[in-house]
Amino acid sequence: MTIVAFTLGLIGLALPVLPQLPFLITGFFGLSKVSPRFHHWITNTKVYKMLFGSLTTHCKQKKQEFEERGIKWYESLYLKMMSVIMVQD
Numbered sequence: 001m002t003i004v005a006f007t008l009g010l011i012g013l014a015l016p017v018l019p020q021l022p023f024l025i026t027g028f029f030g031l032s033k034v035s036p037r038f039h040h041w042i043t044n045t046k047v048y049k050m051l052f053g054s055l056t057t058h059c060k061q062k063k064q065e066f067e068e069r070g071i072k073w074y075e076s077l078y079l080k081m082m083s084v085i086m087v088q089d
Contacts, residue, residue: 006031008027009025
């Protein structure tokens, strides 16, 4: 599917009737998931850094915040459950 979308995007560059942008985005996304080498190359380009650099760092920060909240929530829930178990005994 990835190769098909990427090929249709390339054909769309030559034929103005076929929309190329959705196919190219889908193809690049699929290829970056399949090939670590392609992912490394595409994420280190100037265009990618200009368009998605701040978004990438923002998403990483949000992911870290959610993980920290989840750990705190789990610890507080665990302590409450243990205190209830200890009181019942």
